Amino acid sequence: MSQPFAKLPAWADYGLIPLVNLAVAFLVAGLVVLLVGENPLQAAALMIKGAFGSGEGIGYTLYYATNFIFTGLCVAVAFHCGLFNIGGEGQAYLGGLGVSLVCLSLGNVLPWWLTFPLAILGAALAGALWALIPAWLQARRGSHIVITTIMFNFIAASLMVYLLVGALKPATSQAPETAGFGLGGQLPQLGWLLQLFGLQVRSAPLNVSFLLALASAFLVWVLIWRTKLGYEIRTMGFSPRAADYAGISQTKIIVITMMISGALAGMMALNPIMGAQHRMQLDFVSGAGFVGIAVALMGRSHPVGIVLAAILFGMLYQGGAEIAFDMPNISRDMIVIIQGLVILFAGALEHMFRPAIQRLFGRIAGSDLRAAPIATGESH
Amino acid sequence: MAETAIELVGIDKRFGLVHANRDIHLRIDRGTIHGIIGENGAGKSTLMSILYGFYQADRGEILVNGKKVSIADPNAAIAAGIGMVHQHFMLVENFTVLENIMLGVEGAPLLSRGIAKVRAELKRLEEDYELDVDPDALIEDLPIGLQQRVEILKALYRGADILILDEPTGVLTPPEADHLFRILKQLKEQGKTIVLITHKLREIKAVTDNVSVMRQGEIVATLKTADASVEELAELMVGRHVLLRVNKGEAKPGDVELAVEHLSVRDNRNCLAVDNVSFNVRAGEIVGIAGVAGNGQSELIEAITGIRRAVSGKVTLDGQPVDVTGKANPAELRRRGLAHVPEDRHHMGLVLAFEESENSILGYQDDKHYLKGPFLDIEAIRTDAQKKIGQYDIRPADTRLKTANFSGGNQQKIVLAREIERDPSVLIVAQPTRGVDVGAIEFIHRRIIEMRDAGKAVLLVSVELDEIRSLSDRILVMFAGRIVGECGPEAGEGEIGLLMAGVEKKAAAE
Numbered sequence: 001m002s003q004p005f006a007k008l009p010a011w012a013d014y015g016l017i018p019l020v021n022l023a024v025a026f027l028v029a030g031l032v033v034l035l036v037g038e039n040p041l042q043a044a045a046l047m048i049k050g051a052f053g054s055g056e057g058i059g060y061t062l063y064y065a066t067n068f069i070f071t072g073l074c075v076a077v078a079f080h081c082g083l084f085n086i087g088g089e090g091q092a093y094l095g096g097l098g099v100s101l102v103c104l105s106l107g108n109v110l111p112w113w114l115t116f117p118l119a120i121l122g123a124a125l126a127g128a129l130w131a132l133i134p135a136w137l138q139a140r141r142g143s144h145i146v147i148t149t150i151m152f153n154f155i156a157a158s159l160m161v162y163l164l165v166g167a168l169k170p171a172t173s174q175a176p177e178t179a180g181f182g183l184g185g186q187l188p189q190l191g192w193l194l195q196l197f198g199l200q201v202r203s204a205p206l207n208v209s210f211l212l213a214l215a216s217a218f219l220v221w222v223l224i225w226r227t228k229l230g231y232e233i234r235t236m237g238f239s240p241r242a243a244d245y246a247g248i249s250q251t252k253i254i255v256i257t258m259m260i261s262g263a264l265a266g267m268m269a270l271n272p273i274m275g276a277q278h279r280m281q282l283d284f285v286s287g288a289g290f291v292g293i294a295v296a297l298m299g300r301s302h303p304v305g306i307v308l309a310a311i312l313f314g315m316l317y318q319g320g321a322e323i324a325f326d327m328p329n330i331s332r333d334m335i336v337i338i339q340g341l342v343i344l345f346a347g348a349l350e351h352m353f354r355p356a357i358q359r360l361f362g363r364i365a366g367s368d369l370r371a372a373p374i375a376t377g378e379s380h
Numbered sequence: 381m382a383e384t385a386i387e388l389v390g391i392d393k394r395f396g397l398v399h400a401n402r403d404i405h406l407r408i409d410r411g412t413i414h415g416i417i418g419e420n421g422a423g424k425s426t427l428m429s430i431l432y433g434f435y436q437a438d439r440g441e442i443l444v445n446g447k448k449v450s451i452a453d454p455n456a457a458i459a460a461g462i463g464m465v466h467q468h469f470m471l472v473e474n475f476t477v478l479e480n481i482m483l484g485v486e487g488a489p490l491l492s493r494g495i496a497k498v499r500a501e502l503k504r505l506e507e508d509y510e511l512d513v514d515p516d517a518l519i520e521d522l523p524i525g526l527q528q529r530v531e532i533l534k535a536l537y538r539g540a541d542i543l544i545l546d547e548p549t550g551v552l553t554p555p556e557a558d559h560l561f562r563i564l565k566q567l568k569e570q571g572k573t574i575v576l577i578t579h580k581l582r583e584i585k586a587v588t589d590n591v592s593v594m595r596q597g598e599i600v601a602t603l604k605t606a607d608a609s610v611e612e613l614a615e616l617m618v619g620r621h622v623l624l625r626v627n628k629g630e631a632k633p634g635d636v637e638l639a640v641e642h643l644s645v646r647d648n649r650n651c652l653a654v655d656n657v658s659f660n661v662r663a664g665e666i667v668g669i670a671g672v673a674g675n676g677q678s679e680l681i682e683a684i685t686g687i688r689r690a691v692s693g694k695v696t697l698d699g700q701p702v703d704v705t706g707k708a709n710p711a712e713l714r715r716r717g718l719a720h721v722p723e724d725r726h727h728m729g730l731v732l733a734f735e736e737s738e739n740s741i742l743g744y745q746d747d748k749h750y751l752k753g754p755f756l757d758i759e760a761i762r763t764d765a766q767k768k769i770g771q772y773d774i775r776p777a778d779t780r781l782k783t784a785n786f787s788g789g790n791q792q793k794i795v796l797a798r799e800i801e802r803d804p805s806v807l808i809v810a811q812p813t814r815g816v817d818v819g820a821i822e823f824i825h826r827r828i829i830e831m832r833d834a835g836k837a838v839l840l841v842s843v844e845l846d847e848i849r850s851l852s853d854r855i856l857v858m859f860a861g862r863i864v865g866e867c868g869p870e871a872g873e874g875e876i877g878l879l880m881a882g883v884e885k886k887a888a889a890e
Contacts, residue, residue: 222755226755226756226758227754227755227756228745228746228751228754228755228756229754230756231738231741231745231756232745234731234734235731235734235742235745238731238732238733238734239727239728239731239732241724241727241728242727242728242729242730242731242742244687244710244728245685245687245710245720245722245728245729245742245743246710246711246742246743246745247686247709247710247711247712247713247714247743247746248711248745
């Protein structure tokens with residue numbers, strides 16, 4: 001009798017539970033807003049208007065979402081293999097190095113559509129290699145990947161500071177950033193896409209890497225559910241013993257999965273660096289790697305869920321900035337608190353309401369159905 | 381004598397769609413041994429978990445000694461005088477017997493007084509019930525039979541008047557089981573009430589006074605054990621007439637298909653689990669390995685199938701060597717005709733979170749038939765799975781259903797179908813009917829014998845002695861990592877039982 005709870009229908013699992021979590025997060029966030037003497041409803045309206053009320057707002061929301069799609073996919077791919085990759089932050093940072101090296105050397109030579117594939121390759125490769133070391137340590141030495149990837153975030157941060165105040169900084173500059181890229185190192189904006197809907201984008205940095213993020217989400221779906229490699233990754237994630245039994249090499253799968261995961265994180269760097277700033281700045285990742293964990297949890301590690309969750313977090317970032325601007329009592333730090341609450345409820349406490357909802361469904365299902373002949377779990 | 385120790389009135393419990401207990405009425409007399417028998421999933425464990433406070437019944441009442449009690453958790457059960465010995469022991473392995481017994485009832489922040497009290501009490505219990513265990517021995521150093529005795533002592537120390545034992549003999553050798561029954565009878569004579577949950581009919585006959593039969597969540601009969609025959613109980617359990625004996629013809633052994641020579645394997649703790657084992661299996665015969673669980677059978681199978689590295693030794697499959705000490709790979713061995721139905725269906729043989737069709741290719745995922753380049757050929761996989769579902773009568777016939785939602789018997793059929801339908805030359809089957817309902821057991825046994833009759837070499841590992849004896853053409857007995865004897869299927873249970881307990885017989889065949 002290993003099934004004390006009813007199995008939830010898919011819409012409840014993927015729709016209802018995230019919505020309940022979200023509602024609670026906003027409720028608590030609303031209380032915080034109330035505490036500092038502002039009207040929470042007004043704040044909510046501001047946030048939604050700021051994020052979706054104008055072409056510019058939507059542009060920013062989707063720009064932020066692009067970052068979170070990449071880092072969310074990074075965490076999700078590793079999840080499917082049973083690995084918790086906390087290192088998206090560092091892998092994305094290193095990805096920036098890959099992008100910058102390609103753009104600095106070729107940005108003045110090649111058109112953007114030739115630099116772009118090379119920059120993707122550079123970003124993915126740098127991110128993958130940064131994930132390779134913890135992966136290898138996990139697979140061959142049993143060092144826990146959570147610990148090693150966290151450590152690698154710090155190493156990445158220090159390394160990049162070292163490079164950005166040294167080798168990568170133009171000799172004449174005082175700022176810890178690379179030189180600006182040539183035209184070939186700049187991605188086209190997606191303003192025309194929103195203009196089709198009659199929206200003005202203005203300064204919003206939404207760019208081609210948003211489309212790359214959507215394509216990556218689709219490819220991750222194909223990888224996980226439609227390829228042999230994905231089958232092996234999932235087997236390993238659900239049951240390492242079954243992987244042994246099936247002759248799947250754990251070492252190989254761990255290393256390959258982590259490199260794919262790292263590559264996805266690395267590709268996040270394309271968006272701010274090649275798409276918006278056209279140079280690499282200190283701390284350009286600014287927490288997107290960690291938000292990716294919440295995005296993957298909330299999106300249940302499914303690419304569709306991840307894209308939706310990423311847009312939600314994009315809204316929080318963009319709308320939050322608007323609130324901070326318009327409500328004097330709400331500082332930027334308050335916005336971070338609200339974002340933190342959403343991460344807490346949607347991500348970390350993802351399973352808090354699950355048992356109650358399952359019981360509820362069990363009761364509803366139990367009252368109008370006879371006992372099913374199947375699903376008598378065994379007791380051992 | 382006919383005083384009632386426990387009375388259950390109208391106990392009802394659902395888990396979602398599963399109606400685990402339906403309107404259970406049960407009266408257990410004080411000072412008796414009451415057996416509860418039923419197939420896996422019949423609701424025995426659920427009922428006892430309700431009585432012990434792990435689950436709450438949806439409806440119904442529990443009366444202990446005629447008084448209505450509410451048992452919210454195991455502490456309440458203990459307070460009501462109910463103790464439980466679990467199938468899987470709840471002991472701290474690196475604590476001593478004394479520390480385990482004291483755990484949770486230390487009495488004071490400083491242990492010295494508690495220790496003295498436990499020591500005195502242990503001495504008394506030992507004298508009263510012949511339950512002797514060295515109080516200062518570490519649990520991990522004790523054999524399973526003694527560990528179980530510690531569990532019983534734990535319950536008695538907490539003042540249990542009513543003792544529930546859940547499948548207590550699953551891990552014991554026949555002599556150990558006999559000793560346990562002697563202890564239970566002793567306890568009964570001292571006025572304790574014992575509830576024995578089991579699926580083994582023989583035990584019921586051997587030790588109980590009354591027996592209740594459960595089927596699909598209901599108690600279908602409560603009888604005096606003396607009045608019921610084994611056949612009658614089996615029929616009540618399953619709901620129809622069952623064949624307890626397997627019909628099979630003479631074996632016609634051919635060439636050696638699988639040869640194991642001087643194989644030694646270490647377990648996860650790096651202890652020698654398989655110690656210089658040699659045997660072979662011929663085409664057209666079933667070789668059974670009998671033994672109490674944990675005597676190296678698992679490690680032996682894992683080494684032969686390439687899952688675990690062997691320390692030394694040689695294995696030959698179909699005349700060709702298998703690199704068991706080096707690069708042997710399960711996927712490669714499968715291609716060479718070695719099929720493996722593993723003992724741990726839930727974690728090894730299947731991925732429970734997968735759809736049925738996804739499990740139907742586990743281990744064969746490299747097969748060209750299931751792939752289009754790097755992509756899975758979903759259609760081919762589902763068609764193939766659907767075919768096997770028909771051939772093996774797997775229910776429900778849904779290739780897209782999550783494997784966890786199939787019953788134990790149907791899960792095992794998924795594994796069997798996958799392994800047998802590849803037409804292997806050697807089939808290794810471990811615990812083929814563990815957690816499987818009686819109806820499916822017949823089916824599975826028939827398939828295994830069909831494999832033999834088709835000229836395949838079959839190696840069967842089981843802790844169920846009855847299964848080994850009824851299927852095997854030759855029986856090897858494993859104890860402490862070594863093959864301690866070989867006998868024919870006609871050998872008596874007593875003979876094999878002694879070998880299983882490590883009592884080597886001089887006449888045992890080489």
